[in-house]
Amino acid sequence: MSTEISHHKTLSESIPRKPRIATTSLCGCFGCHMSLLDIDERILQLAEIVDFDRSPITDIKHCGPCDVGLIEGGVCNAENVHVLREFRANCKTLVALGACAINGGLPAARNTIDVGECLAEAYCTPAIAIENPGIPNDRELPLLLDKVRPVNEIVRIDYFLPGCPPSGDAIWQFVSALVTRRIPRLSYALIKYD
Amino acid sequence: MTNESVAKAPKSTAPSAPGEALQARETRLFSLDGKPVAFTSGQTILEAATAAGRYIPHLCAHPDFPPHSSCKLCVVKANGRYLSACSTRAREGLEVESNTPELNGRRRTLLQMIFVEGNHYCPGCEKSGFCDLQALAYQLEMQNPHFSHFWPDRTVDASHPDVFIDFNRCIFCELCVRASRDVDGKHIFALTGRGIKKHLCINSRTGKLGDTDFSAADRAANICPVGAILKKHVGFSTPIGKRTYDATPISVVSLASLEASK
Numbered sequence: 001m002s003t004e005i006s007h008h009k010t011l012s013e014s015i016p017r018k019p020r021i022a023t024t025s026l027c028g029c030f031g032c033h034m035s036l037l038d039i040d041e042r043i044l045q046l047a048e049i050v051d052f053d054r055s056p057i058t059d060i061k062h063c064g065p066c067d068v069g070l071i072e073g074g075v076c077n078a079e080n081v082h083v084l085r086e087f088r089a090n091c092k093t094l095v096a097l098g099a100c101a102i103n104g105g106l107p108a109a110r111n112t113i114d115v116g117e118c119l120a121e122a123y124c125t126p127a128i129a130i131e132n133p134g135i136p137n138d139r140e141l142p143l144l145l146d147k148v149r150p151v152n153e154i155v156r157i158d159y160f161l162p163g164c165p166p167s168g169d170a171i172w173q174f175v176s177a178l179v180t181r182r183i184p185r186l187s188y189a190l191i192k193y194d
Numbered sequence: 195m196t197n198e199s200v201a202k203a204p205k206s207t208a209p210s211a212p213g214e215a216l217q218a219r220e221t222r223l224f225s226l227d228g229k230p231v232a233f234t235s236g237q238t239i240l241e242a243a244t245a246a247g248r249y250i251p252h253l254c255a256h257p258d259f260p261p262h263s264s265c266k267l268c269v270v271k272a273n274g275r276y277l278s279a280c281s282t283r284a285r286e287g288l289e290v291e292s293n294t295p296e297l298n299g300r301r302r303t304l305l306q307m308i309f310v311e312g313n314h315y316c317p318g319c320e321k322s323g324f325c326d327l328q329a330l331a332y333q334l335e336m337q338n339p340h341f342s343h344f345w346p347d348r349t350v351d352a353s354h355p356d357v358f359i360d361f362n363r364c365i366f367c368e369l370c371v372r373a374s375r376d377v378d379g380k381h382i383f384a385l386t387g388r389g390i391k392k393h394l395c396i397n398s399r400t401g402k403l404g405d406t407d408f409s410a411a412d413r414a415a416n417i418c419p420v421g422a423i424l425k426k427h428v429g430f431s432t433p434i435g436k437r438t439y440d441a442t443p444i445s446v447v448s449l450a451s452l453e454a455s456k
Contacts, residue, residue, distance in 0.1 A: 099317055102338045103309070106318060112347040153342060160337040164317035189441050191332045193316035194323070194434075 019067040019179045022053040022091060026080040027107050027148055028073025030056070031165040032098040036070075038168030046172075050179050063090045068178050070097045071157075074104040075149040079142035088155040093178060097171075099164040099193060101151045108148040115146050159184060163192045224288035226250075233284035240268055240279040243292075244452055249445035250292050251301055251330055253419060254367035255280035257452060259376065262368050265308075267301050267330065302334045309339040311390070313348065313362035314420075320429040321421030323437025327365060328420075329444035344390060351396070353404030356426055357415050364394050364422040374414035382406050382414060394422070 025033055033056055037043065054063040063069070069091030075081055088094055099105040110118050119135045126133070151157055161174050161184075170190040177184035223230045224239070226248055233242035238261065243250050253265035261281035268279040271291040279292070291297065308314075308327065316322045348361040366385055371394075374382040382403075386395045398405035409415065410425055418424070434440065438447055 096338065099315075103315070103343065106315065108343075108345070109313075109315065109318075111343075111345040112313075147345065150338070150343070152338065152340075157338075162337060185335075188332065188443055191335065191337075193328055193331070194319075 018049060018051045020051045020053045020065070021055070021068045021070065021175070021179070022063045022066045022087060023055040023057070023070040023097075024063075024072065024083055024087065025056065026071065026073035026083060026101070026151070027076035028098065028100045028105070030072070032070075032072035032101075032163075032171075033057075035098075035163075035165035035168055036171055039172045040168065042168075042172055046175070046179075063087055066091045067093060068175070069094045070175070071095065071101050071151050072097045074100045074107055075145065075151060075154050076107055077142040077144050081145075081154060084151055084154050093158045094155070095159045095161055095174070095178070096151050096157045097161050098166055099162060102160050102162055103150050104148040105164065111147045115144055119144070161186075164194050166190075167192070222284075222286050224284050224286065224290060226290045227293050231284075231290075237284050238280055239270060239272065239277075239282050239284050239288070239290055242284045243279065243290075244449065247449055249449055250279045251298075251333065251445075252280055253326055253330060253365070254369065256369055256372075256417070257455075259369070259372045262372070265365070265367060266304055269297065269300070271297060298334055301330075302336050303340075305331050305334060305336050306338075306340045308365055309336075310341045310343045311346070312364065313345065319363065319421040320424055321363075321418075323432065323434065323440055325421055325439075326419035326444065329439040329447070332439065333443045333445055346390065348393070351403050352426075353402040354406075354408060354426075355404070356410040357403065357408065357423060358426055359394070359396075359403055359423055360421060361394060362422075363420050365420055366392060366394070367419060369417045369419060370394070370414040370423055373417045374408075374412065377413040380407060380412065380414070382408050 023033065023036070039046065052058045053066045054060045063086050069087040071084065071087060071094065073080070075084060096102050100107060104111065123130065123135050124133045159174070159178070161170065163170055166174070167190060170186055170192070173186060173190060174184040221232050222234075223232055224242070225231070226243055231242055231246045231248060237245070240250050240252060240255055241257070244257070250268050250270060252268040254262045255268060261278070263278040263281040266278065269276050270279045271294075272282065272288050279290070305327070309331070314327070316325075316328055319325070322328060346362075350361065351359040368385060371383040371385065374380050382397050384395055384397065385392060387393050395401060396403050396406060415423060415425070
């Protein structure tokens, strides 16, 4: 790991402008973002060599031109589609981060069930104690898609980083390669689907 | 085609008696990725390679059962032709390519097709870390399933007291079919239907596993390479990091387990 760190420093000196990173969580659990924070003190090095654009970390609401976009989560509603397209339009390199972005993940377990039945079961079942049973219908709420989709079924994705979540080490190995213009490749022990 | 080649090979290549005696004295060789591999009469390319400590990726092949050659993961290029290593007999002077970017790329594509054909959610599967399908995908660096998902509507059969079947994860390798028929003598499983409607079916009046004489001690209950046939009451007993394929690739595990069983 120490060789990689020195590599970054020399490269960061030679790169005129800091790469910009944007991140978002679509139909995910924020576990991948937790794992991003799990790179521990290396996040300070990352902050040195990159700038963060739109991300839950910065609370910036819209994405500007970026070098790398990290997408957590699959696509389950209309808002997810808008956010994903905004990222694709602004990020030179787009990464599907984690199991849900790659194959829909756990939320995609609803894909064999009709979305109406799903909502009825969750919001209208008498056995579940809820007040005023009924499917929420507010124009502020994004409409659900019929199925939860992997992100690459909506936009072109450049790289995939599997894991549920990918470990902090995997994210570090991957992202540090990307921002220093190396082709990211995970070592065996870091490729995990769970 | 390839199954046939195994069945016919002994007759068609059977040498005359004096030649046989001569060949028994000489070591017969074929080349695998440019390096010589010795074989004995009747061995398949996969068997000979494995015996020589060389790994060829495979999923439906099992040393205890006749080849099925359905998964096509073990396809190699032998003298320029694509052949299943599990069901093609080794021949003197055969030039076999296996560990090449082209063949590994094809294998990765096959794995991606298997992944989208079923419902394979590793994070929620008890077999994760022990699964041959997952381990092969790790080995061949499959980063995503690439193709559009089928999301087939399949069920779970939990009718048996000790074993459950999650049909979402079945890859149709027929190992349970072969084990139940050839070892257990119970004929409990079969594949039925075609194309995307192909599925594992169970030989009982209700079609439920609980209505058969299946037992957790059966060979068929202990052979599934994926998480389709699993024991109840023992899930997630091994911590992450200590599972079979967590740190060791299937190429190493596969050869070591065969060595241990000798």
